[in-house]
Amino acid sequence: MPTVLIVDDEKLFLSSVSEGIANLLDGITILTASQGAEALEIIRQGGVDLLVTDLKMPVMDGFQLLACVASEQPQVSAIVMTAFGTSEIEKRVREIGAIGYIEKPIDLHALASLVENTLAKRSAGFLRGINLSSFLQLLNIERKTCTLNIRQGQQLATLIFQEGELVNARTEHREGEAAVYEVIGWSQPEIEMSGVVKKQPVNVHTPPDHLLLTAHQVLDEQVREQSLLQKDRVLSSGTSVEQLQPTGLRAEHPSQENTTMANIKESLVAAMEIDGTVGAALADWKSGMCLGTIGGTPTFNLEVAAAGSTEVIRSELKLMSNIGLKEVIEDILITLDTQYHLIRLLKTAPTLALYLVIKKDVGNLALARHKLTQIEAKLEV
Known part of the structure; x- marks a missing residue:
């Protein structure tokens, strides 16, 4: 039985949403939390499949909660309850992979349908967790000001957002857009988020959505080059191209x-x-x-x-x-x-x-x- 955790700081709203979803969907367990820190403790205990959260909350807001979940519990999918205001923002948020969204005021039937579809995709293997690209897009869409400290092993990166725009990025060896491309290539990033933003020179001038598109193009090319290098190594050992290619695709x-x-x-x-x-x-x-x-x-x-x-x-x-x-x-x-x-x-x-x-x-x-x-x-x- 899948478990859904619903998080919102308005008690009456939280109660009505959780009861409404329970009445509309059978075969799921519903848990609730009033803010991010409480929700994170529940998720750390294990068993949560889907997080449905508001973004603006006291103690730990939805952004910080999503960052922690992405780092600690990447198997948990997410739906964000928020108000976007413009068709352009709505169009862009639809492109976010692992993070679903629904506008406030909430249509309970629409939310129930989104929960049901998200859980179905998870069971079919199409959806897993909150990826870094999705999270960066959400910060841009919601015009968030914050500092992200992203770590993978011994590697550390810092990204600074001002009202949703990525203005500064750096890793140990790179700065600016090159640093963003490096971080997007990390396979298991751990994300820490802070509302404190230190003054730094602007070294990123490209909109986040364009940066992410280019970053993934670069990653695709790197994979292609690695494949060609592997093929060259095999060829040098005496193996033919036909042996490397599946039947029907041989050159x-x-x-x-x-x-x-x-x-x-x-x-x-x-x-x-x-x-x-x-x-x-x-x-x-x-x-x-x-x-x-x-x-x-x-x-x-x-x-x-x-x-x-x-x-x-x-x-x-x-x-x-x-x-x-x-x-x-x-x-x-x-x-x-x-x-x-x-x-x-x-x-x-x-x-x-x-x-x-x-x-x-x-x-x-x-x-x-x-x-x-x-x-x-x-x-x-």
Whole structure:
């Protein structure tokens, strides 16, 4: 029999909701708590499958409760009772994975249906716990001001939110958006939340939803690269490509993928020979996937930058479409204080783009464009 814990600081409301759900749903156990700390103690005793909580409560609010549950009891799913106010916020919160929501004033039949569906998904294996991305989105949606201390093993990260906007992020080795991408990749984060916010310089300038989208694109690419590396290791031991692939998915030309990867690598090496180049990458701007990188620095994550460049391309194409401009983009130049970021779309492969980062005081922009054209001519993908 699944157990549902309902948390709200208004006693009359809590009583009516718990009794209403009990009358509408059979076969579940309902527990109640008046604030987050009390709820957390109940959850720590074990046996709670679903948490239904308000966000604004004394002692420990709903955000702090969700953070603790995500760290200590990741198997517990959650539904948030709140008022969003706008259709845009409602649309965005629907995209949150493990956290369901319902607006106040509560429609008991709607809440009962949401509880029933959430428990059904859990039993079917589709829904497990509160993930970090979902929690960060909720902080953004509810315009929360707080500090998150996130730990995994010996690794520690700090994220600062001001009225729902992520303004500062840092880990031991990274700051800003690069730190966010690192944290999203942690598989078992422990979250501590504080309402105290220390003054820190703003080092994150991208909206949280865009950051999370890019972060997951980067993670997907890392998984892909690990798969390719594993395949290369097996190939070097004498195993054929056919042996690596399931029946019906075997390549007609086993050497084609290796040839393509070698060609990409040679092209990126050639790009690094351009004067002043800090790093180069090849990316698929439609999917956001990075096909290869070279260079970069410990504080400049080239994979993240390349994935971000694909958003620039998509934005420019959308702008051109909106104003009815029927032209073909040759390249896009972003000029910073000390760097040029040059994005060249490939004519031979329209969904791919070469991304080059050049030091302004060393590189020559005209020469870089000329050499990128030569590299593109030899690149076969």
